[in-house]
Amino acid sequence: MKVYMVGNAHLDPVWLWRWPEGAIEAAKTCLTALELLEKHEGFVFTRGETWVHRWFERAYPEEFERVKEFVRKKRWAVVNGWIVQPDMNLPHGECFVRQSLYGKKYFREKFGMEPEIAYCVDSFGHAGTLPQILKKCGYRAFVFMRPHPHEKPLPQTFRWRSADGSEVLAFRLVTNYETFDIEKLKRNIEETLKSAIPDLPATMCFYGVGDHGGGPTKEQIEFIEKNRNYRDGVTLLFGSPLHFFDEIEPHRDKLPVVEGDLHPHAVGCYSVNLELKKLNRKAEGELLQGEALASMSSLAGNYEYPHDDFEALWEDLLMNGFHDILGGTTTKEGFEDFKKYIGGILRGIDEIKTDAALNVLRKLKPGEKEIAFVLFNPTGRHRTEYAEFEPWMNWRPYENGVLIGPDGEVPFSYVRPTSLVRNMTRILFRADVPPFGYSLYRFREGKRKSFEGLLYGDNRVENEFLMLSLEDNGELRVHFKREGIELKGEDFQFPLILSDGSDTWGHGVYSFEGKRNPVRVRRIEFVEKSELRATILRESVSEFSLIKEFISIYFGEPYLRTRFLIDYHDRLTVLKLSYRFPFRLKNIHAEMPYGFSVREPDGMESPTGRLLLVETERSWLGFASDAVHAYDAIDGEVRLTAARCVPFAWHVPYELQPDAEYDYIDEGLREFELLFWAFGERKGDELRFSDILNSPLIAMSSLKGDGSLPDRRSFLEVKPSPNVRVEVLMKGAGGEYILRSFETLGKTGEISVLGRTFEVKPHELKTLVIRDTEVFESDTCF
Numbered sequence: 001m002k003v004y005m006v007g008n009a010h011l012d013p014v015w016l017w018r019w020p021e022g023a024i025e026a027a028k029t030c031l032t033a034l035e036l037l038e039k040h041e042g043f044v045f046t047r048g049e050t051w052v053h054r055w056f057e058r059a060y061p062e063e064f065e066r067v068k069e070f071v072r073k074k075r076w077a078v079v080n081g082w083i084v085q086p087d088m089n090l091p092h093g094e095c096f097v098r099q100s101l102y103g104k105k106y107f108r109e110k111f112g113m114e115p116e117i118a119y120c121v122d123s124f125g126h127a128g129t130l131p132q133i134l135k136k137c138g139y140r141a142f143v144f145m146r147p148h149p150h151e152k153p154l155p156q157t158f159r160w161r162s163a164d165g166s167e168v169l170a171f172r173l174v175t176n177y178e179t180f181d182i183e184k185l186k187r188n189i190e191e192t193l194k195s196a197i198p199d200l201p202a203t204m205c206f207y208g209v210g211d212h213g214g215g216p217t218k219e220q221i222e223f224i225e226k227n228r229n230y231r232d233g234v235t236l237l238f239g240s241p242l243h244f245f246d247e248i249e250p251h252r253d254k255l256p257v258v259e260g261d262l263h264p265h266a267v268g269c270y271s272v273n274l275e276l277k278k279l280n281r282k283a284e285g286e287l288l289q290g291e292a293l294a295s296m297s298s299l300a301g302n303y304e305y306p307h308d309d310f311e312a313l314w315e316d317l318l319m320n321g322f323h324d325i326l327g328g329t330t331t332k333e334g335f336e337d338f339k340k341y342i343g344g345i346l347r348g349i350d351e352i353k354t355d356a357a358l359n360v361l362r363k364l365k366p367g368e369k370e371i372a373f374v375l376f377n378p379t380g381r382h383r384t385e386y387a388e389f390e391p392w393m394n395w396r397p398y399e400n401g402v403l404i405g406p407d408g409e410v411p412f413s414y415v416r417p418t419s420l421v422r423n424m425t426r427i428l429f430r431a432d433v434p435p436f437g438y439s440l441y442r443f444r445e446g447k448r449k450s451f452e453g454l455l456y457g458d459n460r461v462e463n464e465f466l467m468l469s470l471e472d473n474g475e476l477r478v479h480f481k482r483e484g485i486e487l488k489g490e491d492f493q494f495p496l497i498l499s500d501g502s503d504t505w506g507h508g509v510y511s512f513e514g515k516r517n518p519v520r521v522r523r524i525e526f527v528e529k530s531e532l533r534a535t536i537l538r539e540s541v542s543e544f545s546l547i548k549e550f551i552s553i554y555f556g557e558p559y560l561r562t563r564f565l566i567d568y569h570d571r572l573t574v575l576k577l578s579y580r581f582p583f584r585l586k587n588i589h590a591e592m593p594y595g596f597s598v599r600e601p602d603g604m605e606s607p608t609g610r611l612l613l614v615e616t617e618r619s620w621l622g623f624a625s626d627a628v629h630a631y632d633a634i635d636g637e638v639r640l641t642a643a644r645c646v647p648f649a650w651h652v653p654y655e656l657q658p659d660a661e662y663d664y665i666d667e668g669l670r671e672f673e674l675l676f677w678a679f680g681e682r683k684g685d686e687l688r689f690s691d692i693l694n695s696p697l698i699a700m701s702s703l704k705g706d707g708s709l710p711d712r713r714s715f716l717e718v719k720p721s722p723n724v725r726v727e728v729l730m731k732g733a734g735g736e737y738i739l740r741s742f743e744t745l746g747k748t749g750e751i752s753v754l755g756r757t758f759e760v761k762p763h764e765l766k767t768l769v770i771r772d773t774e775v776f777e778s779d780t781c782f
């Protein structure tokens with residue numbers, strides 16, 4: 001058997017050090033590898049990620065030119081081709097597409113090639129939806145290391161298949177990618193041979209000093225040179241993953257098929273650092289919104305789409321999607337850097353969105369004696385949902401107002417403004433906005449018509465879907481009328497504080513079942529009662545923490561919306577939000593990158609995206625959040641993870657000292673929102689609830705425009721079936737528009753664009769290209 005010896009230098013740009021040190025070490029590591037390539041004929045060095053190559057190019061521009069020759073000879077093997085090795089569970093699906101799009105662009109420009117081997121050896125598990133994304137981004141194979149063999153038994157080499165049927169070849173490192181000495185190198189070779197598939201002609205063994213860079217050493221290279229004939233039937237060859245997959249490609253039919261998530265590993269990474277994960281999710285949503293709004297403005301005319309600005313902002317976000325950043329396992333200094341960079345991303349997007357909106361606003365014409373504002377819908381579905389706006393009244397009291405929309409008068413409620421200043425006005429109303437379009441609203445003096453609203457009784461409020469009430473014993477009662485589900489007191493969304501002795505990664509644990517810290521409700525009352533919304537405050541305390549839940553019910557809506565305000569100080573604990581039901585859970589459908597993973601309710605801590613759907617023996621349950629990324633579920637209980645208060649970058653076997661002071665993650669004030677609802681049948685359009693939190697309608701005050709646009713318009717005619725989710729509208733470099741969607745239900749759907757209808761197969765990720773009035777499918781994501 002051939003053993004391709006893969007010389008590599010694992011280097012985290014950020015981990016136990018800040019990024020400047022990572023950049024410097026990247027340059028040093030690449031220079032060392034270049035020198036070894038020139039001294040040892042035949043030696044092959046494997047390197048991925050654009051950030052490494054960019055910093056090497058900046059530090060050593062002349063030496064970088066020499067690298068190009070080794071790339072041409074396939075001795076400097078470029079794998080992955082992404083900005084970084086990201087977290088492979090938590091990012092939005094489009095992040096993986098952009099990792100490929102912008103990373104491969106760099107390697108085309110610098111080396112005239114595109115990597116075709118995906119390579120994430122250090123990430124903490126991998127979503128089962130990724131094979132389709134990888135395939136459509138031009139990858140034919142994937143190299144990874146986690147989960148380890150003791151966490152998930154897998155063949156060394158296999159065909160990894162996603163739910164749509166897409167496959168990539170996959171190879172798991174059974175040993176670490178690092179060899180600090182010759183003895184470790186020998187052990188890696190033996191362990192690799194032990195797990196190799198006998199029917200294959202080759203396997204791979206990784207070697208080199210890593211974590212903080214380094215790479216293969218002179219001694220390791222010389223050992224391989226001297227031991228080419230390692231033993232009977234075993235030959236050691238310098239090579240790369242490209243050599244290996246070329247060798248086994250003809251034998252792919254012999255390989256077993258693996259479907260679904262490659263989990264678990266380091267389950268604490270799914271939940272630790274709520275603030276960081278919330279900021280990342282917000283930046284993802286804002287970037288997608290910004291591209292859609294800029295595309296809409298471009299379609300309106302007289303607007304230059306900011307391609308370069310978007311690419312720079314995306315690359316900043318993708319850098320911060322690195323697995324030790326988004327996974328929450330970096331130092332406090334690294335986390336503070338992340339917050340600064342996300343702030344810059346959000347500011348940049350705000351500028352683009354405002355500029356794009358102005359181009360549309362100056363084409364509208366409000367009346368003279370009214371306050372006009374516009375709601376933009378940056379998504380591909382018609383939206384009828386609640387929105388809020390604070391019209392500037394120029395310090396005047398304004399108790400008698402009328403809201404006029406494109407179809408006439410719109411019912412609204414006065415709600416509390418965000419500022420505590422006299423004569424400020426804020427209104428809540430149900431908006432109606434077409435896909436990739438806008439609606440103009442006008443607020444003027446006048447007498448409102450009476451309208452139907454929430455029904456109030458003694459300590460209760462209800463709409464057609466559900467009822468909230470305060471019981472005589474002080475408990476909160478939630479009743480979903482149509483589904484016949486009733487939850488009381490600690491059965492509904494109750495905060496559980498559980499002791500957690502695991503490190504930042506959660507090494508060695510797969511669920512959080514520690515001792516429960518006492519939590520009691522000390523206050524519960526109505527704090528808002530209007531025609532369209534009512535809110536109950538439930539305030540709970542532990543010995544060290546305060547948890548406020550502002551639980552709102554809306555007229556005509558099936559969900560409860562909760563704003564959490566938490567001042568958390570229970571160290572070495574995990575905070576769970578518990579929902580206990582008097583019936584059995586059947587399956588969990590967790591949103592993952594461009595799809596859903598269906599899992600058993602086995603009690604294991606697991607990742608989720610913006611949406612979590614729970615199939616029960618009675619009905620369906622839905623959870624949508626702007627911050628929660630992890631859950632566990634078993635029997636009749638669902639628990640969402642809201643915080644893990646552990647020290648920054650604490651890795652076993654280091655033992656915490658009882659008298660020492662540490663900086664703790666998730667300690668202090670945290671704020672996030674959550675939607676919860678029950679429903680009878682899944683239709684595939686449930687991500688619309690997530691849009692309320694993660695892609696809200698964009699409100700902008702109007703300008704005095706020329707009236708060339710009507711009060712309502714959609715800039716792109718898009719009609720997806722309920723199970724087809726449109727995620728992306730962007731303008732390509734050639735002037736075309738790119739529309740990306742995916743099927744959510746496992747059933748054939750369709751999408752119509754500009755009057756042409758396209759079939760969307762079960763679980764398919766579909767990319768459409770719009771050029772002038774023509775629409776056509778693309779087999780790739782580009």
